Amino acid sequence: MEPGPPGSSGPAEPGPCLNGQRGADHAASASLQSAARTEPGGHSLAVAAVLPAGGCGERMGVPTPKQFCPILERPLISYTLQALERVYWIKDIVVAVTGENMEVMKSIIQKYQHKRISLVEAGVTRHRSIFSGLKALAEDQLNSKLSKPEVVIIHDAVRPFVEEDVLLKVVTAAKEHGAAGAIRPLVSTVISPSADGCLDHSLERARHRASEMPQAFLFDVIYEAYQQCTDYDLEFGTECLQLALKYCRTKAKLVEGSPDLWKVTYKRDLYAAESIIKEIISQEICVVMDSKEDNKHVGHLLEEVLKSELNHVKVTSEALCLAGRHLQQIILDQCYNFVCVNVMTSDFQETQKLLSMLEESNLSILYPVVVVSVHFLDFKLVPPSQKMENLMQIKDFSKKVKERNILLYGLLISYPQDEQKLQESLRQGAIIIASLVKERNSGLIGQLLIA
C-alpha cells in the first residue's frame, strides 16, 4: 500500500458519477435525493450502509483479497466507497474488514480521503461480517459516533458500480415493504443436479432472477432477523432477503438493477471493471491553447480533428493565458484529459503552468489525469535538433508529476505547409491522443510520440 495522501486538501468533488450522470441529469438526481431525505411527513429518513469487505477472494485466485486489488493503481474497495459516499443522504458507511487488513483499510481511507466511514471487525462468513456491521449501528456504544438508522443498505464491497438511483429505489421500497433488493435477469439457466451427477431438474429461466446488491431493510427488521437466525444460516446462508422473510415474515420488494451491479469475483472481472472506469473518465478532453482567442491557432484545427475522430467524446477548448478561470471550472467539473497545444514557445512553459494547476486542484487523487503536451515540427522555423533538445526535458517532468498520478506524454506533430498533409498529420496526432487517453498507460509517460 502506498503511504500518505498526495495532497493536503480534498478533491474538488468526490469524483465523477460512475454512471455518467451529469448536467441535466443532476436536476432529476437532486429531486430523487430530496425524496430520500424527506418522508412525506417532512421528517428526515436516517439511512446508513453496511459493506461486508472481510472475504479472502478465493475465486479470484490471487494472494490479495479482491477488494484490495488495484484498478488503475487504486484499490477496488475505494471505488465502491466513492460510489456510496457521493450519495449525501447516506449518513454512515460501516465497513467490515478482517483484523489483519484493518491497517490497510485505514490507509486507503486516508489516502483517498473517504468520509463518513467506520470500521468494524469482519466475521468468518459474509453473514457474520454483515451482522458485525449491524451490531455497530444498533448499539448505542459510549463514544460511538454511530446511531441507529431507520433504513440500512447492505452492499458488497466488490460491486463498485452502484448508482444513486438504484440505492434510492431500494431504500424507498424498504421503507414501504420492510426489505428490498436489486435483481437481474438470469444469464444462464439454473439446474439442479442429483447425487449421481446427472440432471435432476431445471428451473424455468424466465420465472427466476439473480439476486444482486444493493439491498435495503428497515433496520429493526434485518437486525431482528440476524439475531434470530441459526448458526447454520450464519455459516452457509447467502441471502439477506431470505433471512428477513424467514425470521420476520417480511417479503422483500424486488427492484430491477443495471448490468453493472455484478459482483467482481474472477480475475477477468477486474479487467472488465478497469475498462468501464477507463471509458467513463475518457469521455471529455480539454484542448488547452497557449494564446488568447485566436481562431487561426493550430490548436483549433486539432480540436476540430479530435471532434471528428472521436465523435462520442466531448472536446472543449480553453486558453491557458486567460488566467485560467474557465480552465479551473473544467478541472472542478472533473475533466481528466488535457491536450496542451504549444505554438508560441518551443518549451514546456505552458504545459508546466497547466500541470501546476492540476496539482493544486488534487483532481488526480481518485483517477490518473492524462496530459498530452503537443508541439509542432516546422522544419523552416526551428531546426528539429534544437527542438528535440528542449523537448527531452519531458522525461524529468513526467517522472515528477507521475508521483501525483498525472500521466504526461509528449506529442510532436509535423507541420507541413501543404493543407492536406497538415490535416493528415493532425489526424495522426488525434489518433495517438485518443489512444493515450483511452489506455492511460503509465509505461509510456515521458515519451515523445511523433505524428
Ligand SMILES: Nc1ccn([C@@H]2O[C@H](COP(=O)(O)OP(=O)(O)OP(=O)(O)O)[C@@H](O)[C@H]2O)c(=O)n1
Ligand atoms: N467472511 C466474509 C466473506 C465475504 N465477505 C464479503 O462479502 C462480499 C461478497 O462475497 P464474495 O464475493 O463471496 O467474496 P469472497 O468471500 O472474498 O470471495 P470468494 O468466495 O471467492 O472467496 C465481499 O465484499 C466480501 O469481502 C465478508 O465481508 N466476510
Ligand SMILES: O=C(CO)[C@H](O)[C@H](O)COP(=O)(O)O
Ligand atoms: O449473491 C448475493 C445476493 O444475495 C450476495 O450479494 C452475495 O454476494 C453472495 O455472496 P457469496 O458469494 O459470499 O455467497
